[in-house]
Every structure is written in structure tokens, then in C-alpha cells.
Amino acid sequence: xxxxxxxxxxxxxxxxxxxxxxxxxxxxxxxxxxxxxxxxxxxxxxxxxxxxxxxxxxxxxxxxxxxxxxxxxxxxxxxxxxxxxxxxxxxxxxxxxxxxxxxxxxxxxxxxxxxxxxxxxxxxxxxxxxxxxxxxxxxxxxxxxxxxxxxxxxxxxxxxxxxxxxxxxxxxxxxxxxxxxxxxxxxxxxxxxxxxxxxxxxxxxxxxxxxxxxxxxxxxxxxxxxxxxxxxxxxxxxxxxxxxxxxxxxxxxxxxxxxxxxxxxxxxxxxxxxxxxxxxxxxxxxxxxxxxxxxxxxxxxxx
Ligand code: SF4
Numbered sequence: 551x552x553x554x555x556x557x558x559x560x561x562x563x564x565x566x567x568x569x570x571x572x573x574x575x576x577x578x579x580x581x582x583x584x585x586x587x588x589x590x591x592x593x594x595x596x597x598x599x600x601x602x603x604x605x606x607x608x609x610x611x612x613x614x615x616x617x618x619x620x621x622x623x624x625x626x627x628x629x630x631x632x633x634x635x636x637x638x639x640x641x642x643x644x645x646x647x648x649x650x651x652x653x654x655x656x657x658x659x660x661x662x663x664x665x666x667x668x669x670x671x672x673x674x675x676x677x678x679x680x681x682x683x684x685x686x687x688x689x690x691x692x693x694x695x696x697x698x699x700x701x702x703x704x705x706x707x708x709x710x711x712x713x714x715x716x717x718x719x720x721x722x723x724x725x726x727x728x729x730x731x732x733x734x735x736x737x738x739x740x741x742x743x744x745x746x747x748x749x750x751x752x753x754x755x756x757x758x759x760x761x762x763x764x765x766x767x768x769x770x771x772x773x774x775x776x777x778x779x780x781x782x783x784x785x786x787x788x789x790x791x792x793x794x795x796x797x798x799x800x801x802x803x804x805x806x807x808x809x810x811x812x813x814x815x816x817x818x819x820x821x822x823x824x825x826x827x828x829x830x831x832x833x834x835x836x837x838x839x840x841x842x843x844x845x846x847x848x849x850x851x852x853x
Pocket of ligand 1: 612636637638639640665723724725726786811812813814
């Protein structure tokens with residue numbers, strides 16, 4: 551048995567002893583995904599966290615995800631193996647910047663991408679993820695929307711809902727936004743039979759070249775259900791690792807080597823083992839803040 555296999559065995563044993571539910575995002579290292587009870591995108595993970603009956607939830611992802619789990623299921627203990635793993639996009643908008651924007655457009659509803667802090671959520675009317683953003687915006691009575699923090703996702707949604715007026719915030723995911731049209735064209739030329747699947751956090755010039763645009767789960771579903779055999783994946787590397795592992799008859803190419811989220815890769819097997827063994831890395835927040843952040847998240851879950 552190698553070191554990783556021994557750690558995985560130890561983790562699975564600890565998980566059982568503690569009665570813990572381990573959740574992992576698709577962008578986590580593959581060995582972390584293999585230790586999880588459930589792997590998903592932000593929306594699916596938030597839903598699982600909300601419904602969890604285990605007293606202990608261990609969240610392998612970035613900080614805002616662990617916070618959402620605590621907001622939605624406050625009586626459970628929520629731990630993160632790396633609570634210091636942040637999200638650069640989430641850090642781009644603060645509650646005070648959002649308040650300024652609300653002052654500029656007082657009649658607009660605030661739609662907040664879940665990739666944001668609890669404080670930012672607390673200032674918002676409703677949350678969304680990349681898988682339900684169009685549906686969430688469509689569901690609002692008002693036609694004027696402030697969309698934070700991701701400008702690219704906001705612009706993608708606005709393109710689908712021409713009757714609504716959007717005010718964007720200049721936030722972005724550095725991992726997805728770095729991809730250029732030239733890289734996408736080059737990848738298509740290198741793999742002429744492959745379908746290009748991209749995440750809406752990419753720039754419009756890349757999105758426009760895609761055969762499919764969707765959330766992380768959407769991309770995985772599309773690649774697995776398609777009769778095509780080759781795919782260029784325009785989202786984080788963890789998705790390529792997972793698709794390659796579980797779909798041996800198909801070929802997956804990462805659109806660019808830049809598609810790696812360092813924060814998502816922080817969590818190691820050792821971190822996960824220590825977190826379960828010593829119950830460290832607890833996520834908590836003042837109840838007043840949690841309640842304010844709960845309302846927009848809960849509204850999203852009901853759409
Ligand atoms: S991939 Fe982008 S949006 Fe997702 S956690 Fe990393 S920096 Fe944040």
C-alpha cells in the first residue's frame with residue numbers, strides 16, 4: 551500500500567467513527583473526491599449540506615462553500631480541512647461595496663452568486679449558482695437587477711434575459727477569465743473532432759466559440775451523456791481528472807494549463823485526515839449574520 555492509499559484508508563475509518571458526511575467540490579484533487587460521500591458543484595453541495603442529518607459535516611472546497619453549509623444547516627458542526635482556502639472572486643466584492651451599488655440603483659433586486667462571503671450574501675435579495683442563475687433572475691418580479699460579483703456570468707445571464715436590465719460589478723474568476731479566444735481556437739485546431747464545453751465564468755469571446763456552455767455539473771453531464779468521444783474542457787482541471795477517471799472510452803483535453811484553481815488544490819489527504827481526527831477547522835459566524843445570509847440562500851433553493 552502506498553502513502554496515499556494508507557491515508558485514504560485512515561480517512562474512511564475516521565469518517566465512519568465520527569459519523570461525518572464528507573462533501574467535496576469537483577475542483578478538489580481526485581484523491582479527495584474519492585474520500586467524499588458526495589461530490590458536486592456549489593448548488594448540489596449546498597443542497598446536500600442543507601439536507602444532511604449527520605452531526606458533523608466536513609467540507610472540502612473553498613471558504614464560501616463551508617460558510618453556506620453552516621448558514622443552511624446551523625445545528626450541525628461544519629469543519630473545513632483548509633478553512634484558509636479562499637476564493638479570489640468572492641474577495642472582490644464586500645458588503646460595503648455592495649451597499650454603495652444598492653444606493654446607486656435603489657429599485658434593483660440584488661442577485662448574488664454564491665461565490666461570495668456571508669456578509670455579501672446578507673446584503674442580497676437572492677443567491678444563485680452558475681447552474682440556476684438564469685432561472686433565479688427570471689423568477690424575480692422586478693426587471694432591474696444588480697448582479698454580483700461575476701461580470702462574465704452576469705453578462706451570460708443578461709444575454710438570455712433581454713427584457714431585464716442588469717447592473718454588473720467588476721468581479722471575475724481569475725482561473726476562467728484568463729482563458730483567451732486564441733487558446734480556444736488553438737485547442738479546437740489541435741482536436742478538430744472534439745466538442746468544446748465551457749463554463750460561463752469565461753470571457754464572452756471564449757463562450758461564443760463553445761459547443762456547450764454550462765455549470766460544472768452541466769459540463770460533466772453533457773460530456774458523459776454525449777455520443778461524441780472527444781471533448782475540450784473549459785473549466786477547472788479537477789473536472790478533466792474526474793471525467794478521464796470515470797469515462798475510460800472518451801478523451802478529455804484541458805482547454806488551457808491555466809485552468810487550475812490553487813485554492814481548490816490546497817486540501818490534501820493529510821489535511822482531511824487531521825481535520826477528521828482532531829475535529830479542527832470549524833466554520834462559524836454570529837447568528838445575526840447567519841440569519842441575514844440564510845434568507846437569500848434559502849430563496850434560491852426554493853426557485
Ligand atoms: S475557480 Fe474561480 S470562482 Fe472557483 S474557487 Fe477558484 S477562484 Fe473562486
